[in-house]
Amino acid sequence: MATNNFKRVFVWEMPVRVFHWITVGTVTSLTITGFLIANPPAIMSASEATGSYWFGVVRFIHFLSAYIFFFNMLMRIYWSFVGNKFAHWSNFWPFNKKRLKNVLHVLKVDVLLMNEKEHDLTNLSVGHNAVAGFSYLVLFLLALVQVFTGFGLYADMSGWFLPKMFGWVVPALGGDFAARMWHHVTMWVMIIFVMIHIYLVFFHDWLEGRGETSSMISGYKFVRKERIRDPESITEQAVEKIEKEFEKETEG
């Protein structure tokens, strides 16, 4: 049986990967501290409040994580304009002919698990597939809901202009109750998103064997050699170039 050859392709640039893992970290800490704030365990009793501040610390971590999450998100928005084509914002917008075709393919093959009659390599996306891309747009909107309700609730405790900018959100929603409720509900939607997201990463890695999981660490994905225009020359040129540069450096 003939073996398929794969080439390593640099897909996720450093800022994209850093963004991903900072998001993972902050969302995790926001969720944990969020649950604690919503329903704190009464772990202490019969003591005085003097010198103890654990709940204040929990809240501090929540607010700190929120700021990191927010600025990280801004960085990613910037990168969607200057990054490589896999980071580009158009990945998240599936409403053109080519991407809608891909949406159909993903729905058929990956969601409804139908088997393709003929395996078409170009149906496999190198970066995000069209459905995944769109789901990240939805996630971005959920994140915006969290940012608006979160900073909205925070605004009255802050003297800084940034959270103050969101002060109109709470009255618009009809008070703290409503804002808090939406903040909480949206967190649950994000939890469910994370479940599906992790499952699908494993699913694609297991079925396609292209290094889906590790790509968010290394940045590389594996693409069938047939899909690379001139596999040999590209690599050779690149290697030559690097060698030349290296020589120059060692000479100088």
Place this chain on the structure above:
Amino acid sequence: MFPTKKRDTYFESILKSGYSRRDFMKFATFMAAYMGLETTAIGQIAEKLQNTPRVPVIWEHFQECTCCSESFIRSDHPIVADIILDQISLDYTMTLMAASGHQAEAAKHDTMEKFKGKYILCVEGSVPLGDDGNYCTIAGRTAIDILKESAEGAAAIIAWGSCASNGCVQAAAPNPTNAVPIHKIIKNKPIIRVPGCPPIGEVMAGVIVHYVTFGRLPETDRLGRPKAFYAKRVHDSCYRRPYYDAGLFAETFDDENAKEGYCLYKVGCRGPMTYNSCGTIKWNNGVSFPIQSGHGCIGCSEDNFWDNGPFYERMTNMPGFGIESNADKVGKVAAVAVGAGLVAHGVVANVRKRRFLKTRITRGKENLQQLDVENNKTEE
């Protein structure tokens, strides 16, 4: 009916009621402090109260329980109750005026005509719109009618209490009388909302004194509430806050922690979601306020506070999912359902794509053997 002589100024009335000038100055200081003004404003307040004839106030009662009036006549400083309310300003207030029947109605109309565009209208209670407004009629006229009439010539309107500012209990689901707060009906007048069930009397005195002193209503927040009193959450001025920050919570009302005076967050305190100044001004001449008496805040000055879930639980109800459903319950069910769906998808995927997977595995194994052969070669 109405005195034809020049109306007394606030100061004159105060002296006539037996207060000294010293009391008057104290009162001015006191009001400045409540309104959050700097000390130079005290002189300004005193001067204005000395020279300004009282502002006539018409106080309308619709669907309410009079707790707002009760609160007002128990304000902290006697001058508030005696002067702003009792003899001077209130030309018409059903529960407190001496006149009744046609006499009272005539007095009201007198004021409305004489001081057209100058009087302050204070509304206590919500207005029912259902069944042509017939759920609340006074002297044969519906509340809507009366409100529209008295709002017509008002300089400004104070929506006094939760009923008038957000509908309160009458507007709670299912709102049988279709009760609405007054800003839903009157659109063309400045309305200041003073929510609370009841609101704090000093707030009203503050609003009126501010109006007399500066000629306009005090600065309000986005919901039309005076900022000086509603800019902070009860939680931010609560004396139990250190317990909250320390994570010391009462779990039930009769546990040891409740006796220690720990934070009431876990038994449903809404202080963290409620904007009011109960923690600083307090009630009944500054004696206490709900949290100090061991009961959590029920958020009585927030919109829809009756419909926001049980008073003794932290969670708020989720709309559209029935009573007693909160975000956590719905979330858990959804997460389990999605989890089960993903497991099922995974199983089906392995079955449906078995041929595809099998070829891949075979290829992989073949390659592994090749690898072993090569390794052996180099070792040899």
